[in-house]
Amino acid sequence: MIDSKYFYQQAVALAAAGDELYRRGWVPATSGNFSCRLNADSAIVTASGNHKGRLSPSDFIAVDLQAKPISSGKPSAETALHTQLYARFAHIGAVLHCHSPAATVLSMALADSPELVLENYELLKAFDGVDTHATRVSIPIFANTQDIDALAVEADQYLAEHPRCPAYLIRGHGVYCWGKDLDVCMRNLEAVDFLLHCELERMRLSR
Numbered sequence: 001m002i003d004s005k006y007f008y009q010q011a012v013a014l015a016a017a018g019d020e021l022y023r024r025g026w027v028p029a030t031s032g033n034f035s036c037r038l039n040a041d042s043a044i045v046t047a048s049g050n051h052k053g054r055l056s057p058s059d060f061i062a063v064d065l066q067a068k069p070i071s072s073g074k075p076s077a078e079t080a081l082h083t084q085l086y087a088r089f090a091h092i093g094a095v096l097h098c099h100s101p102a103a104t105v106l107s108m109a110l111a112d113s114p115e116l117v118l119e120n121y122e123l124l125k126a127f128d129g130v131d132t133h134a135t136r137v138s139i140p141i142f143a144n145t146q147d148i149d150a151l152a153v154e155a156d157q158y159l160a161e162h163p164r165c166p167a168y169l170i171r172g173h174g175v176y177c178w179g180k181d182l183d184v185c186m187r188n189l190e191a192v193d194f195l196l197h198c199e200l201e202r203m204r205l206s207r
């Protein structure tokens, strides 16, 4: 049973997030997709193919945690990557996927690496459970594929073993980030993108 008032509130909040992310240049040309948990068994996700900087509440679809639509419309082609996170972690309340230049370029620059290791950054403390810069946070980099169900399985296997991982990259594609609610998810995404920029800058300086 979908609470239509809650659905609408979440849709408005996600549309505002999309506006912000588009202004930052992180969801160009209809890229990206966003979702919030509705309850234990369902989530609201952006419709497929729409411009994510100009969303209205009618641009959202309710889906179950097997990625099947339970309201009318065509959900994001990447819905299974969102529902995998909700199904795996009961505490996750929001998921944002962006195609930021930093995520796209760095994931390609690290062509031979299965992960990006972040350490000694004070901003790592933006992530829940991190209270010192003297820590290592690994961000896995998965190969891009059009087989989203297979990618969801790969992400699920990784996250089962690394439950504190705050985000992942898809090579040449973008970043998935999550949080207990949309505000925390936005904070995590902002921190991840800042750290990706720092890593890119360090690569440039060390050339």
Ligand SMILES: CSCCC(=O)C(=O)COP(=O)(O)O
Pocket: 029, 030, 031, 032, 033, 046, 047, 048, 049, 050, 075, 076, 077, 078, 097
């Ligand atoms: C034009 S970007 C290609 C598809 C993609 O990667 C994406 O994030 C948007 O797909 P959706 O089906 O959610 O609109």
Ligand SMILES: [Zn+2]
Pocket: 031, 032, 033, 078, 097, 098, 099, 173, 174
């Ligand atoms: Zn994408």
